[in-house]
Amino acid sequence: MAKKKVEKKEETKQDEATENGASETQVKEAAEAATEGKSTEDELAELKDKYVRLFAEFDNYKKRTNRERLDLIRNAGEDLISKLLPVLDDFDRAKKTADDPSNEETFSDGVKLVYNKLYQILEGRGLEAMDPDEMDFDPELHEAITKIPAPSEDLKGKIIDHIEKGYYLNDKIIRHARVVIGE
Numbered sequence: 550m551a552k553k554k555v556e557k558k559e560e561t562k563q564d565e566a567t568e569n570g571a572s573e574t575q576v577k578e579a580a581e582a583a584t585e586g587k588s589t590e591d592e593l594a595e596l597k598d599k600y601v602r603l604f605a606e607f608d609n610y611k612k613r614t615n616r617e618r619l620d621l622i623r624n625a626g627e628d629l630i631s632k633l634l635p636v637l638d639d640f641d642r643a644k645k646t647a648d649d650p651s652n653e654e655t656f657s658d659g660v661k662l663v664y665n666k667l668y669q670i671l672e673g674r675g676l677e678a679m680d681p682d683e684m685d686f687d688p689e690l691h692e693a694i695t696k697i698p699a700p701s702e703d704l705k706g707k708i709i710d711h712i713e714k715g716y717y718l719n720d721k722i723i724r725h726a727r728v729v730i731g732e
Contacts, residue, residue: 623719626674631723633671634716640664679715679726684708690715692725699731707731
């Protein structure tokens with residue numbers, strides 16, 4: 550709309566110049582001024598477009614860096630937690646052995662408290678054990694250590710035994726479950 554107003558003003562100036570008996574050079578100068586006005590408007594539109602694109606690109610950059618920063622914060626302790634997983638496994642084995650009624654070893658109350666505290670701290674940081682009762686083998690979640698003959702037909706291709714638990718950290722797999730599957 551502003552472009553039309555400028556064009557009308559410039560045409561009016563040219564018409565006035567012709568009516569007042571202006572020379573051809575004056576008319577040409579008026580025409581050049583009109584085309585210059587158009588080119589400035591085109592240039593202005595181009596600059597506005599560049600500005601909008603640059604602003605959108607910068608906004609996307611801010612969103613991406615914020616998302617990356619949040620992911621970094623959420624998974625900052627991944628390395629430390631990964632190194633603590635073998636300790637947690639040792640605790641689990643000791644607890645399993647102590648809970649066995651045929652074994653004379655016991656799991657003292659103090660050790661149980663330490664085990665529970667360690668497990669609660671890690672869960673608070675987003676650690677979650679994979680469900681050991683999941684019977685179907687999934688290569689996305691499990692690492693097959695070996696295959697053994699299946700005790701029955703319905704256990705073929707299914708998990709027979711868990712060697713090592715798998716863990717998630719904030720819904721990201723940090724260790725695949727090591728399993729034995731039936732063949």
